[in-house]
Amino acid sequence: MRAVTWALALWLALLGGAAHGAGRGSAAEAQAMVGKAVLYLQQHGRQKALEEFNRPQGQFRDRDLYLAVFDLQGNGLAxxxxxxxxxxxxxxxxxxxxxxxxxxxxxxxxxxxxxxDYKWPNPQSGKVEQKSTWLEKSGDLIIMCGIYQ
Structure with missing residues (x-):
């Protein structure tokens, strides 16, 4: 990871995402969402967790924040x-x-x-933007949530 991006993510987390504005999630919020998802997976099991992660109006959607879940082979699960x-x-x-x-x-x-870090289409703006994604490995799953710069 580039030091500049890490410093920016840390700065945003410390500020609580104020630089992102009301419509964008912060680095701290992305990390918290992944942590919440890992806990949900542990408490409810894989099938129920994936169902919840994929629910369009579920608890794992907030403004431009959403989960992406893949297995270690790259198969999209959420x-x-x-x-x-x-x-x-x-x-x-x-x-x-x-x-x-x-x-x-x-x-x-x-x-x-x-x-x-990578570039990805922002579902809110419809434009390709710089994105930083926080991920955590849980068993054979990679659970992710990113922020748009």
Whole structure:
């Protein structure tokens, strides 16, 4: 991870996301959502958790924050975009050609959690924007939530 991006994420977390404005989630909120999802998975099991993670109006959707869940092979299990659920997404690349899932998987396996930066379409703006995603590995799942810069 680039030091500048980590410093920005930390700064946003300390400020509580004030720089993002009312319509955008903060780094701290993304981390909290992933933590809540990991706990929900542990308490309710995989099937019920994935059902809840995929619910369009569920507790794991807040403004531009949403969960993405993949298994270690890159199969989409939960996402705001239902076209990614049930699909092998290991080869998806961002606007700059970065292999997003490969970077996420490597971090999950190496450290268990952390931030990955890439470019992704923002569902609120409809534009491709810089995104930083917090992820945590839980068993054979990678649970993620990102913030748009």
């Amino acid at each position: 996402h705001l975009n239902p076209r990614l659920v049930g699909k092998a997404t290991g080869d998806i690349r961002d606007a700059d050609g970065k292999a997003i899932f490969q970077a996420q998987r490597a971090l999950a396996l190496e450290k268990g959690r952390g931030w990955v």
